[in-house]
Amino acid sequence: MGGQLQNPADFQLGDKIRIRSGPHTGVRGTVRSQIDGQLEVQVGENDIINVPINNVTNYSLAARRAWKAMPKRSGRPQGNKPAKRMVSMRIDPDVWDMLQEAAQHGLIPNREKAVNDWLRERITQLLSHED
Numbered sequence: 001m002g003g004q005l006q007n008p009a010d011f012q013l014g015d016k017i018r019i020r021s022g023p024h025t026g027v028r029g030t031v032r033s034q035i036d037g038q039l040e041v042q043v044g045e046n047d048i049i050n051v052p053i054n055n056v057t058n059y060s061l062a063a064r065r066a067w068k069a070m071p072k073r074s075g076r077p078q079g080n081k082p083a084k085r086m087v088s089m090r091i092d093p094d095v096w097d098m099l100q101e102a103a104q105h106g107l108i109p110n111r112e113k114a115v116n117d118w119l120r121e122r123i124t125q126l127l128s129h130e131d
Contacts, residue, residue: 011053015060017041022055027104031058044100 015031017039029041029049038050099111108114 010061011039011058012060015058017056017058017060019051019055020057022051024049024051045097 011031011034013031013033017029017031019025019027019029019041024043027043027049029043031039032042032048033040034053037053039053039056041049041051041056043049096111099108099114102108102114103110
């Protein structure tokens with residue numbers, strides 16, 4: 001995708017993108033709409049910016065293309081990571097916002113990984129002192 005013109009028809013509402021040039025370089029967001037070669041992108045929880053289509057990398061499109069290219073008869077490759085369990089937790093909004101800010105600054109890879117790593121580390125400590 002780098003450097004080539006992108007087809008506006010390839011973008012879908014909800015696609016995850018990263019802005020690769022311009023004043024918002026490096027910012028990630030979600031496509032909300034598309035008008036005249038511009039994408040309306042939601043970044044953060046409430047911020048909306050307009051970006052030219054050719055200034056973004058569309059991660060969702062890349063994933064769709066990879067799934068299409070994979071032969072159906074062989075099935076999807078199994079990951080070597082253990083399956084994750086979906087849970088629902090209530091996290092204070094300010095904590096969630098700080099995690100997002102840390103991820104945007106590259107201080108953590110993403111909120112999910114940071115929370116998993118920190119919980120695993122602390123629980124391991126607690127359990128090792130149980131004896």
